[in-house]
Amino acid sequence: MSNAEAGAEQLVAGEWGGGSLPYAVGSKKFGMWLFIISDALTFSALLIAYGYLRVASKNWPEPFEFFPSLVTATVMTLCLLSSSLTMVMAVAARKAGRRAAAVKWLVATIVCGSAFLVLHANEWLKLIGEGMQPFSNPWGAPLFGASFFTLTGLHMFHVFSGVCYLGVVAVATGRGKFTAEDVEVSGLYWHFVDLVWMFIFPLVYVMSIHHG
Amino acid sequence: MSHNAAAEHTEPASKLFLWVWFWLLALTGVEVLLGYEQYPVKLMLTMLMSLSVIKAGLIMAYFMHLRFERMKLVLTLVPALVIILCLFSIFFFPDSLRLLDLGWGR
Numbered sequence: 013m014s015n016a017e018a019g020a021e022q023l024v025a026g027e028w029g030g031g032s033l034p035y036a037v038g039s040k041k042f043g044m045w046l047f048i049i050s051d052a053l054t055f056s057a058l059l060i061a062y063g064y065l066r067v068a069s070k071n072w073p074e075p076f077e078f079f080p081s082l083v084t085a086t087v088m089t090l091c092l093l094s095s096s097l098t099m100v101m102a103v104a105a106r107k108a109g110r111r112a113a114a115v116k117w118l119v120a121t122i123v124c125g126s127a128f129l130v131l132h133a134n135e136w137l138k139l140i141g142e143g144m145q146p147f148s149n150p151w152g153a154p155l156f157g158a159s160f161f162t163l164t165g166l167h168m169f170h171v172f173s174g175v176c177y178l179g180v181v182a183v184a185t186g187r188g189k190f191t192a193e194d195v196e197v198s199g200l201y202w203h204f205v206d207l208v209w210m211f212i213f214p215l216v217y218v219m220s221i222h223h224g
Numbered sequence: 225m226s227h228n229a230a231a232e233h234t235e236p237a238s239k240l241f242l243w244v245w246f247w248l249l250a251l252t253g254v255e256v257l258l259g260y261e262q263y264p265v266k267l268m269l270t271m272l273m274s275l276s277v278i279k280a281g282l283i284m285a286y287f288m289h290l291r292f293e294r295m296k297l298v299l300t301l302v303p304a305l306v307i308i309l310c311l312f313s314i315f316f317f318p319d320s321l322r323l324l325d326l327g328w329g330r
Contacts, residue, residue, distance in 0.1 A: 096245070199288075
């Protein structure tokens with residue numbers, strides 16, 4: 013071990029010494045965590061805005077029936093949760109050096125994510141077909157459309173970006189280009205997308221079930 | 225050798241992840257049940273948000289590996305987020321609850 017390496021290790025060892033890896037994670041992973049925190053605030057702000065518009069409107073629409081809307085949303089939740097599980101498996105496989113297995117798990121994650129996108133897009137089309145637009149809808153408060161489309165649209169965009177991101181990671185992993193850390197960082201992003209849905213699902217769907 | 229032992233200690237097994245996945249599904253099931261039953265809006269919001277926070281905690285701790293990272297990283301990331309969410313709530317809840325009590329929104 014060279015002197016420089018020994019010195020760096022000492023810096024890491026010192027609790028407040030700074031050093032090259034004060035958090036014991038690489039800079040990519042730490043960067044992704046910082047992005048996730050800021051993105052979490054974006055979604056929180058949108059959810060708060062949705063909540064405030066809802067509570068401050070006289071006739072907030074409740075267009076979702078238990079069947080089929082909530083059942084579909086539950087299946088979408090199942091897709092995302094299962095995709096998180098397969099993503100965890102992909103990260104574990106890549107860490108253990110099993111690249112082929114990691115690619116298979118990544119593809120499974122992409123399939124689950126795409127299933128979510130198809131179901132969600134289908135639901136959007138159904139709502140649009142019923143006359144829902146950003147600034148008008150047949151059921152009540154006109155801003156329901158704007159807040160619903162912004163919130164779920166931004167989330168859908170995150171899922172779509174995630175599917176593309178995972179596609180790149182899967183191809184690169186197959187070719188032996190990316191490290192285990194790269195796969196783990198993409199996993200962090202994917203789990204975050206899943207986490208956001210854990211708040212959108214109850215607040216937008218479960219709270220808006222139409223009851224006679 | 226000792227390095228491998230340490231890695232095994234910090235790397236959780238797939239069985240654990242399956243359990244976490246199972247619990248996330250179970251909590252989602254409870255949320256759907258609440259949606260079917262329908263309770264008064266404040267009670268409903270409290271129950272749903274509690275469940276969601278538990279689910280978010282499970283995802284962050286296990287799927288996002290935060291439980292297996294240094295405490296220093298957790299303390300850098302999580303309290304900042306929680307404090308800002310509290311600031312959001314300070315401005316959101318008094319006004320919103322007042323509107324609810326006035327029978328304005330739902």
